Amino acid sequence: MILILSDRRDDAVELVLPKLERRGARVTWWDPGDFPARGRLTAAFAGGGHRIVLDTGAERLDLSEVRAVWRRRPNAPAPGESVTEPSHRRHAIWQAEFLLDGVWELAPARWLPSRRDVERRAHNKIIHMAQAAALGFRVPETVYTNDPAELVPAYERAGGDLIAKQINSDEFTVDGADHRAYTTVLNRRHLTSRHRLQHEPVILQPYVPKAVELRVIVVGERVFAAEIDARASRTARDDWRHYDDDRVRYAAHRLPDALERACVELTASLGLTYGAIDLILTPDGEYTFLEINPNGAWGFVEQRAGLPVSEAIADWLVAADRAVDRAADNAVDRTAGDALDRTADHAAGDLADEKDGRS
The missing domain is CATH 3.30.1490.20 (ATP-grasp fold, A domain)
Structure with missing residues (x-):
């Protein structure tokens, strides 16, 4: 099963859902912002094991069945409206976050881009700039x-x-x-x-002088680069996030192979399976690193530069879902094989003892 954690109005999720459905994936979309006001979550421990059940209001999920989690843009937990005193609300939110963090840590799943603590660290610009410089990126x-x-x-x-x-x-x-x-x-x-x-x-x-800016999307080991040429826009030339679409040109961009590999390596070195990297290509043909956003926007890369990022995300989630299942099957096979080996060893030992007793 695939669990998507995001706001219910997230357009990026809407782009990926049809691809997951075409691949026959079981998917639940839940926003932690509904917890604890509307959602119910129980983690129970007994007899050396545990069970974790999430009741979203629409369905009950056994989180041991979740194999892939896409932590897209979840809202923070929010208590119900009846909790009005500010310090009480802060306390309730802290309790909810504590429970959620523990539950996600126990879920036997692979994560896109990562669990919250890993994403928070990777989002720190000082940390990821130092890592990019160590990997050989040109850094201003x-x-x-x-x-x-x-x-x-x-x-x-x-x-x-x-x-x-x-x-x-x-x-x-x-x-x-x-x-x-x-x-x-x-x-x-x-x-x-x-x-x-x-x-x-x-x-x-x-x-840094620009020929074009680049938004590079890494999904696992797949890389998609879009060039953003905002030189014709007075409002967006210094920061393309002003989104002056009438004057800004978007196009697919082919990165040098070594730089493409470096983007994958940087993303993985930060503990991420997804990253949105911002680069500048200077008029001299040099690529300059600016930052990596562990959960940066990619919808415009797909829609305006024609790059199939949503397909790559769907592929990654389905592959992760099935990979964990295969790993579990292999573990069962190994356990069964070990048990058979032990049984065979015991049987051989009994036969040897029986022969010794007759001689």
């Missing part, structure tokens, strides 16, 4: 800091072409309004307000 000079004294030297080293980016999430809320922080090209006006830097760490990098 980068400063992670909240020290105002670092800004002017970084600006001067970059010859005045310096950008600032968020270290973690680029989405935030102020006075009830949602905001998103995009890549910012700095100028001298920013230098005069550098004291503000001490309140929130940022990433500082020289502006």
Whole structure:
């Protein structure tokens, strides 16, 4: 069985589900955001074993039957509306997360991209940048800091072409309004307000000239690269996430074989089976690493560059589902074989003892 953990409005899941159905897979789609308000989860231990049952409200699942988990974009646990006191809600959420983390650890499944703790570590830009550099990726000079004294030297080293980016999430809320922080090209006006830097760490990098930007999707050992040419867009040329589709060109891109292998190696070295890697191809033909997102968007890569990412994800999930079943069958076969060998050994020993008794 395949378990998909994601928001019920996730368009990416909608792209993959028909492919899984065509492959005859058993699939359950559940959002942990429904737990504990609407979902029920029990982990019971007795007699040296355990059982774990998830009641989604629509069906009851024995999690020992789950062989592949796609941890796509799940919401955080949420208690029911009757739990109104903020500290009580925080406590209830913490209890729910603790139970979920333990249950997922015991599930005999393979994960795309990984369990939560592995994904959280891989998402850290400092960690994955260090790993990319160690594997030979070309990495721009980068400063992670909240020290105002670092800004002017970084600006001067970059010859005045310096950008600032968020270290973690680029989405935030102020006075009830949602905001998103995009890549910012700095100028001298920013230098005069550098004291503000001490309140929130940022990433500082020289502006890397672009022929095109690349979103590289790794699914297991399969690699799909889409080039994003935003040079014609005033709003998206510095950050393609502005999605100016009328002026931005998307196309499939062929990576050099060595770089393709490096993308697979980087993803696996971080404990991931999926990764969305952002690169820049410079006018000089050099590939520069920016970051890897363990659960980054891929729908636009499929829809605008014509790359079959959803098919690859479906293939991976079905193969993982069947691989665990085969491993279990092999374990049973080995156990049965060992038992037969022991029985044969005992029988041979009994015959030898019987012969010794007659002689």
